[in-house]
Amino acid sequence: MILSNVLNYTAMKPISFKIEKKMNGLGRAGALTTPHGVINTPAFVTVGTKATVKALTPEQITDLGAQVVLANTYHLYLEPGDEIVRDAGGFGKFMNWNGPTMTDSGGFQVFSLGAAFGSKVGKLSKVTQGEIVGGDEIEEGDVAGRLAKIDEDGVTFKSYKDGSEHRFTPERSMEIQHNLGADMIFAFDECTSPAASYIYQKEAMERTHRWAKRSLEAHLANKEAAMKQGLLGVVQGGRHQDLREESARVLGAMDFDGYGIGGSFDKDDMGTAVGWVNAILPEDKPRHLLGIGEPIDLFGAVENGCDLFDCVAPTRTGRNGTLHTRDGKINMRNAKFVRDFTPIDGECDCYTCKNYTRAYIAHLFRSDEMLAGTLASIHNLRFLVSLVDRIRKSIIDDTYEALKISFLNQYYNK
């Protein structure tokens, strides 16, 4: 009877993870099975903030090799509202994306974008354009503390759109994410400022752990949702090794379907900090490093045991004209591309590189044509998706170190 129950419970798990190959150290290649298909890991997750990967159709997302789309709970809650998305059949169906889906907890945006409303923090002005601001671009200082009011039960914050007041609790985040209906959802967490003190980081982390427990309970209490959606806990702890390790231990002991790693890191040694966490987290569950998309960070994260990454940078910087090539980034608004009839990257297999010249793309950018954003996003996403796919293959083929050295030397022109 007891065994049978365990088997049933296991069989009911909406997501499962299988390690296919381990590297020396923490890195691994695996397969993450979701109700909407298998994600081969490591995998780069495409961000579709408001149930749309900006400027792309779902067919274009599929064609560029993306396996999974992550939408932002905070944004969809505010617009069009999670109940409309629920009535549409979940955000995947709403946007006509049939593959695996994720939503984040809303925590990051509550603290970063809530802080932005009415403030004059430089980079946060971008949020008025209606898009998530990546973790590595935020410099909220302690403004968040003033505009997002945190108490033990949850957080009260202001909409980045109109300043209206809203409240998220772990239970509310679960309810909203159940309505949004993604295959993988995240426990509600507090995302602290990198400038916060050690004492505050510890206090916030401990609150995040209590919120994680409440998120898990609220998730499992909704049996229908728990059968269809996997819940990932979010490790916090800032830049402090002892806090990161404690967070991994506490959350690792809870029965999450996987783990997110959130918050800020020392950019010069992200891999090491991620390693502190992944050495402790259960090995048999997938790990998602939130908000990372710079090539060198992807290598550092993979070899330290991360399986999934998401970042708005490839689409956002792409729309501004910054494109990845194997020799580093180039900006298409540079005059030298106006008569350059070669592709963005001669070795790239994306739709953009197969069909268009730098001269044409430069023309589209100079003319502020919408197609510029589409072609640039396809290329940049394909570049990162393809890079992570190559990293995956190199793990399986035991050629990871060679790939890492050759790619990084060429990309960063060392």
Add this chain to the structure above:
Amino acid sequence: MILSNVLNYTAMKPISFKIEKKMNGLGRAGALTTPHGVINTPAFVTVGTKATVKALTPEQITDLGAQVVLANTYHLYLEPGDEIVRDAGGFGKFMNWNGPTMTDSGGFQVFSLGAAFGSKVGKLSKVTQGEIVGGDEIEEGDVAGRLAKIDEDGVTFKSYKDGSEHRFTPERSMEIQHNLGADMIFAFDECTSPAASYIYQKEAMERTHRWAKRSLEAHLANKEAAMKQGLLGVVQGGRHQDLREESARVLGAMDFDGYGIGGSFDKDDMGTAVGWVNAILPEDKPRHLLGIGEPIDLFGAVENGCDLFDCVAPTRTGRNGTLHTRDGKINMRNAKFVRDFTPIDGECDCYTCKNYTRAYIAHLFRSDEMLAGTLASIHNLRFLVSLVDRIRKSIIDDTYEALKISFLNQYYNK
């Protein structure tokens, strides 16, 4: 020898037109053969102002059933410059569109957009966004006369982008259009204001006839271009029957490969005015009515002998949220669509209607998402392309009158 030369000359003609079925009166269904494929007429021509149909890939243009793309000479001359487009292999190759192509003469924009620079004419402010302004939206009054300086040889005008001075002559328009490389190009014409006097209209029309002759001579003098590109003369004459008829007679006697019908008409009876012209133009050559896209005008133009139409309205109004349905136009920003989980038009076979709900499209518009413009443009273009295709079939099947009555009654809710 003489016969052989005539045959060679005919065989060398880059475009040919065959009437497949005639209606009572002037209307007809036909097939227009170009170096890049056959256009079944009547056909709605998709506008790709700057060598891009705004927000769409060429695959999306093909998928929605568009047969031909028209780019604007004035815009491509200013940006990126016709020599870059020539070096790219022509505007079709530049934008990765392999089907038939057209460029206009540049005349309409020289007079309408040249007039816009530095002026405060209401609707013309739109041009700073870098797109052609449709003929029926222009209210240039006599501003054009001040900013576009016309002489017998040509016209000096200011760039709508930076106010820099430029000059077009018939010979220069041909040179630029040869560089742009479209299958069908237009003779350089003067596009007068609807407010201009009869005397000025007549004077301008006679100048347009002299420019037409010079355009034809300049075109034929470039033997390589003349083998690949067909030249269409542009009938002018404003709203005056005698001028329109005279223009049709004079140009009809010149050896053009087809004809454009330009300038302004009385919107309430466009069909009649078009009929004056088409009753005189050679029957065996295609006729393109420039800048028309309202359903009732398409019917009026077809039954009065037009074969081709182009208009920016479906993409421009689409990007603003105005979408065609069989019951007339709707605006997706209207609150009533926020929870409407039906397609834009339940009978429409376009990609947008097959895959997305009004609620999703309303969400994209409210969120200012780029995909809104893409999905709206696909739908509106498909709506008009499909309507003209149905008109064509109805001509062949002798069911034109029934289609006209049922469509117009439903669309205009009569």
